[in-house]
Amino acid sequence: MSDDTATHIIKAKSLVSDPRIFFAAERTLLAWVRSGLAVMALGLVIDKFGLLLSVLTSSTVNHHQTHQDISHYLGIILILVGTLIVMGAQYNHHVYLPSLPPEDLPKQAIVRLDWFLTFSIATIGVLLTIYLVVA
Numbered sequence: 245m246s247d248d249t250a251t252h253i254i255k256a257k258s259l260v261s262d263p264r265i266f267f268a269a270e271r272t273l274l275a276w277v278r279s280g281l282a283v284m285a286l287g288l289v290i291d292k293f294g295l296l297l298s299v300l301t302s303s304t305v306n307h308h309q310t311h312q313d314i315s316h317y318l319g320i321i322l323i324l325v326g327t328l329i330v331m332g333a334q335y336n337h338h339v340y341l342p343s344l345p346p347e348d349l350p351k352q353a354i355v356r357l358d359w360f361l362t363f364s365i366a367t368i369g370v371l372l373t374i375y376l377v378v379a
Contacts, residue, residue, distance in 0.1 A: 261347040269340055273358060276333030277365060284326030284369050291319025291376055320376050327369030334362035 294315025337358060341349070 273337040280329035287322025
């Protein structure tokens with residue numbers, strides 16, 4: 245096979261649309277969003293678990309406050325980390341998509357649904373953090 249024929253075959257293969265690449269990127273984004281939500285949920289559970297411990301134990305008042313403070317701050321930190329994971333996933337997705345050839349990008353019925361999803365979750369994370377700090 246000559247070099248011209250091999251080059252022609254490679255160019256022909258690169259022009260064939262393969263939407264699996266785009267959908268793999270979408271699945272990766274959703275996996276990171278799930279991970280961020282799990283970290284945020286863990287933070288909320290830890291925050292509320294400290295409150296439960298302070299109610300259930302019969303130790304001194306200072307001991308209650310120390311455990312409640314530690315779990316409260318750890319919960320807030322985990323919620324913020326989960327929010328950053330979601331935002332970082334969206335940023336990576338946004339940076340990766342332009343590197344795909346235009347023929348690999350399918351037409352979407354709802355454009356920028358990924359932005360809406362991630363920023364909605366990030367907004368909820370920030371509002372939850374503000375609520376926990378103020379309350």
